[in-house]
Amino acid sequence: MNAPTPIRVLLVDDDPLVRSGLRLMFGGAPDVEVVAEAADGSEVPPLIDEHSPQVVLMDIRMPVVDGLEATEALRRREQPPEVIALTTFHTDAHVLRALRAGAAGFVLKDTAPEEIVDAVRKVAAGEPVLSPEVTRQLIDRVSEGTGRDSRAIWAREQLEALGEREREVAVAVGRGRSNAEIAAELYMSLPTVKTHVSRILTKLALNNRVQIALLANDAGTDGTADQSG
Known part of the structure; x- marks a missing residue:
């Protein structure tokens, strides 16, 4: 019996140490394959075209094209990959913007490795990453007055x-x-x-x-x- 095809993941983060750590972590998950890495949102479109990842782990804050803009561009594609936002603080207003842009959820950078792997598996299977409680807490805690x-x-x-x-x-x-x-x-x-x-x-x-x-x-x-x- 053939093994199932691994979930194809693109890592997007301007910190090479973060990318290295994530790649190492996914190396221990036989059902997940890191197909490419990017240091900025501007590098994402050609990598999507070349590697067709199912899931993109997207850093929110990057210097040239940030994760918000990159996520919005991705979700406008005809068959977009799922996006999980990578962030430092779960109450950051940028997280809410990423979710509005179409990200399937978010994970903190200090989240336990097995939870990040589990988040990728859930998103690839079409399941929600955020529990209803976390969604409610996020909406309640983050205030966006503009607009x-x-x-x-x-x-x-x-x-x-x-x-x-x-x-x-x-x-x-x-x-x-x-x-x-x-x-x-x-x-x-x-x-x-x-x-x-x-x-x-x-x-x-x-x-x-x-x-x-x-x-x-x-x-x-x-x-x-x-x-x-």
Whole structure:
């Protein structure tokens, strides 16, 4: 029986020691293969074309093209790789921007090696990297005043495009509820919740449930927003 094809990973960080450490760490995971490295976001596009990685570990702060700009450019591609943001502080406003740009999650640079490997495996399998609790904490702790009003208007318009039950699910995701908790609260089956989440992602052209949570937060749907429409 043939071994499964390893998950192809691109490392992007301006610190060669960080890249070296990550490469060494992934060397101990037979199901993960580091296919290339980049020291700046400007180097990413040609490496994506050449190596077709499934997952990009992306440093947020880099001197020329930072991880935010690089992530936004990647997610605009027709078949983009998943992006995991690398950061030093989980309350950094840049983390929230990376998630808005379409990153599937983030890991701290001092995260235990096995957890970083696990994050790559989850993202490659289409699973969320951030728990609902971490998503909620991040939204609560990081305040972004600039553009808040315009984001709120846009977010409410987006939610209005959803059906009533879909909006209820989106609001629950924004509150940090897991699918099981949403099912219990809204008296739905778990498969029905998952179907609604998938439809929300498709209708609103979002990448993952983290972006649903951010959208609900921008709209002010914390239980006080108008849900009519």
